[in-house]
Amino acid sequence: MIEVVALRKDYRIAVHHRGFWGALRNLVETRYNVVRAVDGISFTIEPGEFVGFVGPNGAGKSTTIKILTGVLEPTDGSVTVNGLVPRRDRIEHTRDIGVVFGQRTQLWWDLPVTESYDLLRHIYSVPEAEYRAQRERLCELLEVGPLLDTPVRKLSLGQRMRCELAAALLHAPTMLFLDEPTIGLDVVAKETVRTFLAAENRERGTTVLLATHDLSDVERLCPRMILIDRGALVYDGPLEAIRRRFGAERELRVDFEGAAPAELPDSVEEQERGPERLVLRFRPGEISSAKLIAWLSDRQTIADLEIHEPPIERIVAEIYRRGLPPPE
Numbered sequence: 001m002i003e004v005v006a007l008r009k010d011y012r013i014a015v016h017h018r019g020f021w022g023a024l025r026n027l028v029e030t031r032y033n034v035v036r037a038v039d040g041i042s043f044t045i046e047p048g049e050f051v052g053f054v055g056p057n058g059a060g061k062s063t064t065i066k067i068l069t070g071v072l073e074p075t076d077g078s079v080t081v082n083g084l085v086p087r088r089d090r091i092e093h094t095r096d097i098g099v100v101f102g103q104r105t106q107l108w109w110d111l112p113v114t115e116s117y118d119l120l121r122h123i124y125s126v127p128e129a130e131y132r133a134q135r136e137r138l139c140e141l142l143e144v145g146p147l148l149d150t151p152v153r154k155l156s157l158g159q160r161m162r163c164e165l166a167a168a169l170l171h172a173p174t175m176l177f178l179d180e181p182t183i184g185l186d187v188v189a190k191e192t193v194r195t196f197l198a199a200e201n202r203e204r205g206t207t208v209l210l211a212t213h214d215l216s217d218v219e220r221l222c223p224r225m226i227l228i229d230r231g232a233l234v235y236d237g238p239l240e241a242i243r244r245r246f247g248a249e250r251e252l253r254v255d256f257e258g259a260a261p262a263e264l265p266d267s268v269e270e271q272e273r274g275p276e277r278l279v280l281r282f283r284p285g286e287i288s289s290a291k292l293i294a295w296l297s298d299r300q301t302i303a304d305l306e307i308h309e310p311p312i313e314r315i316v317a318e319i320y321r322r323g324l325p326p327p328e
């Protein structure tokens with residue numbers, strides 16, 4: 001179980017004085033700017049959950065993952081993972097977690113993949129038989145077999161990510177922390193990674209915390225999403241619930257055979273206006289689509305129209321901008 005309580009992380013950045021006199025001053029006084037990367041986040045994750053950890057760039061996702069995996073010390077608040085304090089109990093903690101940082105490799109750049117794996121086996125002291133079984137299983141699922149003799153630097157990004165995932169799981173941890181594992185992957189490679197992660201979670205009960213800014217990862221994989229923005233928790237719950245809560249909204253795009261009507265019913269919000277085109281938002285609870293269309297066609301002949309639910313990306317972007325609306 002993962003327990004995060006009022007977690008805070010400040011980065012201190014040294015401010016340097018410039019020029020000759022500045023360099024002298026740097027010797028006697030160093031000033032710091034403080035960046036608050038994580039600002040009081042709390043959540044709990046139960047064994048076997050698959051949680052999406054979502055937020056725009058700079059939200060604090062990587063920082064949180066680094067604290068959870070013991071790479072960084074929190075400034076304030078507490079973190080425990082299966083009763084261990086990640087940084088203090090690093091050695092024990094590392095045995096039970098797998099980690100993948102999408103933008104960094106944990107494999108040795110110039111070595112063939114298979115040698116990296118052997119090194120990892122020794123680092124984690126995995127018994128030989130266990131290691132062989134696990135390696136065979138992972139190589140098959142991730143189709144890593146044909147890559148084993150290739151040096152890591154020669155792998156494509158998609159191939160490397162498959163090798164990284166296998167590497168992270170060689171010691172059969174019960175928890176997996178992933179930081180943007182699908183970043184930069186093409187559609188096919190993404191799908192391979194997602195299918196694999198879904199199966200690990202479903203069949204082995206591996207707990208997964210997946211940091212991503214790609215909502216389609218979350219839609220595909222995560223029953224639960226934790227949304228953060230500027231270091232603070234904005235939402236914790238199912239992605240679907242957000243859609244239900246906002247999904248009440250509809251978008252209507254209309255092309256007219258002439259000038260678009262100048263006025264609109266009160267409950268309708270104008271999104272875009274062209275000379276002969278309108279994009280409108282409305283709530284079916286306030287005005288039905290039939291009524292709205294009738295109202296418009298009374299004023300101008302309609303050439304074409306479409307009705308949409310807002311895409312999930314836009315819903316979430318809106319939450320970043322304005323925060324969550326109160327429950328209805």
Ligand SMILES: Nc1ncnc2c1ncn2[C@@H]1O[C@H](COP(=O)(O)OP(=O)(O)O)[C@@H](O)[C@H]1O
Nearest residue numbers: 011035037055056057058059060061062063064
């Ligand atoms: N090593 C660092 N030193 C100073 N500031 C940092 C460092 N790492 C991250 N930050 C800052 O902390 C904030 C959160 O960054 P990060 O955790 O990487 O967010 P995310 O992974 O969601 O993009 C950002 O404002 C970022 O610029």
Ligand SMILES: [Mg+2]
Nearest residue numbers: 061062063179
């Ligand atoms: Mg990041």
